[in-house]
Amino acid sequence: AAGVIQSPRHLIKEKRETATLKCYPIPRHDTVYWYQQGPGQDPQFLISFYEKMQSDKGSIPDRFSAQQFSDYHSELNMSSLELGDSALYFCASSLVGASYEQYFGPGTRLTVT
């Protein structure tokens, strides 16, 4: 079965650079969620989108922004990167109204040097 696709899988950036992470949800899923998992931490919710509109917002820094496109894929844009942004970034998707059943992608490992 098709799963959530994230690209790139690994990304190395320097401090103050920008990064863009992409997420392609499971076919027919219309809601996407972004999570950040720091080393040894549990995943923390960043933001979610449904029908190209922000649905919910968590602890997302102002330096980050995200959007969802008409084909339901989503991009997380991160600017002025800091060392503390080094983490695994997961995207998840679900059908609208089924946010209790979120399916996660493999994650993008971002390393900021």
Place this chain on the structure above:
Amino acid sequence: DQQVKQNSPSLSVQEGRISILNCDYTNSMFDYFLWYKKYPAEGPTFLISISSIKDKNEDGRFTVFLNKSAKHLSLHIVPSQPGDSAVYFCAAKMNRDDKIIFGKGTRLHILP
């Protein structure tokens, strides 16, 4: 403040026996509880969920029990298999929010 707590960082169980993973929570407003399984270098895989109005949900070898009065839930895996070795995250959410709140995870080792 950790709203979902998994107090056992790791657990070792003999293959074929029952694995019991425990989870406590502090927020009585949670509407759903979920269990995810995670292998290294992969994203969390949804396993099973339970609504707060139920006390048990079963799916194959996996059963989740919810004790609302104790704010406690557990995941039972029987029989345990080698492929069950992974990190298990307990998680919870409210209907009004999209976010899932995760515990810190329990690493399960299935011994041959």
